[in-house]
């Protein structure tokens with residue numbers, strides 16, 4: 001996707017990338033009282049860094065919508081502390097909350113466009129509410145419409161647009177107030193897979209150009225895989241897993257990491273080759289080095305590739321091998337145990353993640 005040539009909006013001038021911007025500290029949220037009470041968030045602690053694209057994933061009812069709506073104060077919290085860009089959301093007054101909301105754009109699954117307004121009029125709407133002068137409104141609207149690649153559709157009505165184009169209008173409208181934070185509530189759930197990818201690329205482009213921090217909720221792993229720098233798995237209102245996507249993929253104990261990049265060796269293979277198998281995961285182009293022949297020479301073993309898988313996750317290629325290591329005839333002492341642990345250490349020294357399985 002090419003997103004036009006505009007360098008719109010306020011680049012993030014208030015801090016360095018990665019520093020905490022949104023901090024949930026044991027946040028709870030309950031709806032109703034007594035036996036009817038539902039606890040949607042149950043002690044959520046979570047940090048979103050400036051410039052991150054943080055995906056919150058979970059099943060229906062896990063608390064995702066509730067969580068994202070607490071960030072702009074659409075839903076108040078019941079307990080804990082939530083700090084957004086240095087301000088305690090529960091403690092600020094209504095005027096300050098209104099100002100804060102200008103700093104937080106939001107996009108929706110069903111776009112929420114005004115059917116009787118053109119693309120340009122939809123995008124202009126938030127600025128009209130803020131009573132900006134017409135000339136500034138026109139200039140800003142043109143800039144964001146260009147950014148989302150819809151300059152040739154500015155005079156069209158929503159009914160004349162595809163789903164992907166409608167979401168681009170939603171994104172332009174969310175960005176026209178030059179927010180620091182963009183919240184995405186299942187923004188690609190109503191789109192086909194190709195359009196989903198285009199919208200996710202647009203969000204990444206916006207993050208790169210404007211420094212906007214993005215929190216998106218989704219129930220689709222592919223969205224996390226293609227767009228997110230960080231991810232959190234919510235289960236029954238609690239954080240079941242959270243971290244940088246790259247770290248999650250390399251963390252063998254991570255539920256999300258295993259879902260994003262499955263370990264993929266059936267129990268049969270695992271059982272049959274017990275004591276001989278290494279699982280090796282490479283990030284980036286490390287897998288291009290001639291490690292297998294080097295291992296064979298250095299350790300006097302034979303190396304058989306039992307399985308291999310690779311995938312592009314968070315913009316990086318990962319590849320994972322299951323290797324069977326057996327004594328080479330005339331090489332390693334055939335009665336000694338196969339040196340899995342030293343081979344794993346040797347690979348780790350070279351930047352791979354390697355572990356006997």
Ligand SMILES: Nc1ncnc2c1ncn2[C@@H]1O[C@H](COP(=O)(O)OP(=O)(O)OP(=O)(O)O)[C@@H](O)[C@H]1O
Pocket residue numbers: 031032038039040058059060061062063064065066067219
């Ligand atoms: N306004 C409300 N009043 C009462 N209960 C609510 C309200 N909003 C959410 N809940 C309840 O809180 C829990 C979490 O809901 P939430 O919408 O945050 O989940 P979700 O993960 O976004 O689900 P989905 O993917 O289906 O949208 C659910 O049990 C839901 O019924």
